[in-house]
Amino acid sequence: MKILIYSSVFIPRIGGIEVIMFTLAHEFVAQGHDVKLITHTPNNKTDSFPFQVIRCPTITQFLELTRWCDLCLHACVSLKALWPLLIVKKPLVLTHHTWYQYPGSKLTWQAALKHWVTRFAATNIAPSQAIAAQLPVPVKVIPNSYQDDVFYEMPEVNRDQELVFLGRLVSDKGVDLLLNSLKLLKQQGLEPNLTIIGQGPEESNLRKQVQTLGIVEQVKFVGTQFGKALARLLNAHKIMIVPSLWQEPFGIVALEGIACGCVVVGSEQGGLKDAIGLCGLTFTNGNVEALTQVLAELLLNDSKLNMYRVHREIHLAKHKAASVAKTYLQVLEGIIQ
Template sequence: MKNTIFLSFSLAESSVSDYFLLLAHEFNKEYKVVIFSDVKKSENITLSNDIIVKYWPSVRPTKLVDGIFLYQNIKKYKPVLTVSIFGSVNIFLIVGFLCGVNKRVAWIRTLSSQFPQKKLLIVRKSLVYRLSTNLISNSQATKDDVVQKFGVAKNKIKVLPNSVADSYERIILEETKYKTITYVGRLHNSKGVDILIRAFWVVHTQFPDFKLIIVGNGAEKNNIENLVKELSLEKHVEFKGNLSKRKVLEVFKNTYLAVIPSRSEAFGYTVIEAMSMKTLVIGANNTGIAEIIEDLKTGMLFHTGNSIDLAKKIIQAIDQPLLREKLANEGYKHFIHNYELKKAIERDYSYFKSLINT
């Protein structure tokens, strides 16, 4: 009889879901797999018939009814390993601990600085993390943050970088690249979109035919739109809102360069998504971003928070198209070697197997 693995993630069309779906199918070769999701499975997502899907009673699994639901399933299936991410981490670690699950793994993919720094929340998270047997972070920056902020021992945390599929050949490339600069992500203060807007204002004075594309929504949208108006850039900045993952990749493949201006970033999925489309990435020189991009080798880095330095890097890339092409191609090679999905699954599955067997 096969042992059981529990995986908790959203069955949505996203890079995170792509990873866990492939991991689920890899586990399914040797184990019974049960997936817990907070959203209904999209018709575009394919699962093996013998993979079991459970849907949380609540939209966000934080209530007593969700705890009871998980308790009942643990008692029924007796998992040897549970892996949780994002909103299900607390309930998986607490109920898993109470039920004596052998290996309880939580995946941490955000920095504490990106959330309200309330002492009670920090204390609560510190206590919850103690209930895990192992933690996974997506970068060294995230690992350092967890150690410093929540008091977790270094040897309890394994760094496994994020990954995305190599979809380059499946995404259409227009005949000529648009004269666009692209940002993809949440419109949140930590993401530094205001820094990009101010940098683009400088770039626009030299290259008025370039446009700035902003993909995503968030709490800072009104402030960013007001800044665009203040700088008289309304005709040169386009807000796309949220797009599907495929549309995002299309935008990346057909843009001149992508910018990741975050003030801090655990890893930066959009860095490797843009790299996977052979697009030059200019990122802020901090935390998880600087772990991915090697300046003037696999992309470009600018001084965090410095819109003038960012503008200089963008202008350099526009002025030197051969440099742009070289860095874009080297970035793609770097992605294939370090962050391509299938290779990551091989690496991570080996890690999980070693956990189960110890």
């Protein structure tokens, strides 16, 4: 099968969609299919992927690639990428990884137009029930995968650290809420250590907050980490917290934590709860008291941590890269037969 993937953003940019589409393309090739990927993300270095990447294509290139393929797989609705399908009739599959209309917000004309476009896709796919519920058409839910060749349990690593956060240091991610929770835990006589992995515009404010709250000795900022070094760091921790204030569409970071042996505590609205499954607990977005209660419960009871780890292998099996790609391919093959 000849598959043309369109992803407006792609490696070397770092983000969820970039990783998702790279993993799918890589696995499609590994399972015997011919893949080409179009993106508007430039790269100053030479690409060395098992599939061809066409960056910032010309009109002619875009049209020729559409003629070449058996079907088009687009990462989210991008209106500027749909025009070739008005000329060359090929099946369109849309995989949606973000909100077009944020839950509870007013429907904009741009979101309404994207919703309208979903009606012309042969199939619509979403990684979580939350995203699927926002779309006006039938949607097949296929969960996202994680890099299972990078994130896994390392028995040689001593799991002697307690709490870890992994993500960009921006206001929506709720790190300030987590720091306030540490202060409340301290008032209860609990002083767990917290490792903050990541960088972002809120870092200076968060460092000041740590000083103001008097929890300097508990909190360590380690910056951005990648690959096996990141996996080893996660393996050293017991609990990962994903305290997002906004509703996450999914939450690959939770899968990475679970794969490395962490129990995950995350905000419950949106698709994050799908990523956590039975491998952790959720709390109401933005509720510092609820977060504090959950953390105290886990910190005081190792048997509960072990209880959530029991479900790890079954949960992760659904999110292995090869398994997710196989499910996608079953959908794609069904369309062109």
